[in-house]
Amino acid sequence: xxxxxxxxxxxxxxxxxxVEYECKFNLKRIELIENTTNLPTLAMINNTNGLLSISxxxxxxxxxxxxxxxxxxxxxxxxxxxxxDAINTCGYVEIDNIVMNSLLRDCPFFFPENL
Numbered sequence: 001x002x003x004x005x006x007x008x009x010x011x012x013x014x015x016x017x018x019v020e021y022e023c024k025f026n027l028k029r030i031e032l033i034e035n036t037t038n039l040p041t042l043a044m045i046n047n048t049n050g051l052l053s054i055s056x057x058x059x060x061x062x063x064x065x066x067x068x069x070x071x072x073x074x075x076x077x078x079x080x081x082x083x084x085d086a087i088n089t090c091g092y093v094e095i096d097n098i099v100m101n102s103l104l105r106d107c108p109f110f111f112p113e114n115l
Contacts, residue, residue, distance in 0.1 A: 012097075012098040012101045012102050013068055013098070014095065014098060016082060016086055016089060019067060020068040021067060021068065021074075021082065021086070022065075022098075022102065023060070023061060023064040023066070023098060023099055023103075024064055024066050024102065025064055025103050025106035025107050026106065027107075029063045029064050029073075033059060033063050033064075037056055041103070041107075044056060045110075050096070050100045052096055054087065054092070057083065057087065057095065057096055058080045058083045058084060058087075060103075061079055061082070061083035061086070061095070062076045062077075062079045063076060063079070064099075065083065083095070
């Protein structure tokens with residue numbers, strides 16, 4: 001099950017096997033993603049209109065996935081497996097929306113028109 005924007009606190013989460021997950025972005029995580037995909041984040045978003053390829057979506061989630069309420073990121077390979085399960089269970093569009101909205105929330109400097 002996926003939850004998109006909660007109008008009060010803008011939490012974007014999904015639940016698998018009774019565990020609630022979220023994506024959290026920061027500059028270090030963006031650098032890891034860009035080094036893996038060999039594309040700047042804005043180029044990726046502009047080239048795909050925000051609809052990431054499955055591979056890219058799993059990479060973005062692989063580096064940013066956390067259990068809600070926990071500080072540590074889930075290890076990359078495990079997070080990619082969870083991402084694949086989430087795409088299959090919740091649907092590609094729902095998971096892509098969670099990733100894009102989390103990026104917008106955590107890195108507003110990428111989207112100055114929304115500041």
